[in-house]
Amino acid sequence: MATPNPIPAGISKEQAFSMAQTEMEYRVELFNKLAQTCFSKCVDKRYKETELNMGDNSCIDRCVSKYWQVNGMVGQLLSAGKPPM
Amino acid sequence: MADANAEPAAGSSGSNETASQIEPIRMPTIEEMRAQEVWNNCAVKSVASGVMGGGLGLMMGLFLGALDNPITNDTMTGRQQFVFTAKQMGSRSWSSCKTFAVMGLVFSAAECIIEKARAKHDTTNTAFAGCVTGGSMSARGGPKAACIGCAGFATFSVLIEKFFDRHT
Numbered sequence: 001m002a003t004p005n006p007i008p009a010g011i012s013k014e015q016a017f018s019m020a021q022t023e024m025e026y027r028v029e030l031f032n033k034l035a036q037t038c039f040s041k042c043v044d045k046r047y048k049e050t051e052l053n054m055g056d057n058s059c060i061d062r063c064v065s066k067y068w069q070v071n072g073m074v075g076q077l078l079s080a081g082k083p084p085m
Numbered sequence: 086m087a088d089a090n091a092e093p094a095a096g097s098s099g100s101n102e103t104a105s106q107i108e109p110i111r112m113p114t115i116e117e118m119r120a121q122e123v124w125n126n127c128a129v130k131s132v133a134s135g136v137m138g139g140g141l142g143l144m145m146g147l148f149l150g151a152l153d154n155p156i157t158n159d160t161m162t163g164r165q166q167f168v169f170t171a172k173q174m175g176s177r178s179w180s181s182c183k184t185f186a187v188m189g190l191v192f193s194a195a196e197c198i199i200e201k202a203r204a205k206h207d208t209t210n211t212a213f214a215g216c217v218t219g220g221s222m223s224a225r226g227g228p229k230a231a232c233i234g235c236a237g238f239a240t241f242s243v244l245i246e247k248f249f250d251r252h253t
Binding site for chain 1: 125197200201203204205206207210250
């Protein structure tokens with residue numbers, strides 16, 4: 001993060017701070033959910049080795065890529081107006 | 086996980102200073118990640134496996150080449166017998182080294198590629214890789230020899246994998 005985003009005009013400092021806080025909570029929640037989902041899908045629960053295997057690595061790559069893409073799509077849909085679901 | 090800092094067990098940490106301190110989880114640095122990424126590459130893994138196979142083949146060929154053909158020729162002196170045996174050992178160990186190196190390279194490359202494509206860690210990866218190795222090595226004898234080599238080497242590699250996996 002090189003330079004922080006300038007606060008848009010018309011928003012007070014407290015509002016910007018609370019927006020940043022909401023955004024941070026959202027990001028943390030996203031990361032936790034992502035790690036949990038991909039771990040439960042990809043890693044064998046018997047824990048035979050300490051390292052991630054090649055298969056686990058490529059599974060995690062694919063899982064994270066799909067999750068991120070779907071997350072972006074859902075975010076776009078939600079922000080473009082409320083679609084009837 | 087973002088909240089992964091576990092509480093260290095209180096226990097007897099106050100009384101025993103020489104016991105190992107439980108440290109919080111440390112994220113890997115970029116150099117550590119790069120060092121681990123080297124072994125994530127199929128080419129590097131298969132070349133290393135081929136080199137190890139070559140070393141093993143060298144040792145085995147040296148040992149078996151010495152036992153191969155005991156010379157009973159009386160017309161050679163002791164020194165000539167020694168030179169002859171040494172040459173035989175050398176050629177035998179070199180050919181065995183090449184065979185084992187190719188075998189290790191092909192097996193490791195096949196297993197790595199199959200595992201990357203399937204995105205799963207299983208013994209069927211080992212079986213398929215063994216089949217590819219055995220088939221490619223006996224392909225000169227025709228399709229029937231290739232099938233037999235495939236089945237045989239696949240069984241062998243699965244057994245070896247199960248043998249090494251017993252203790253984990």
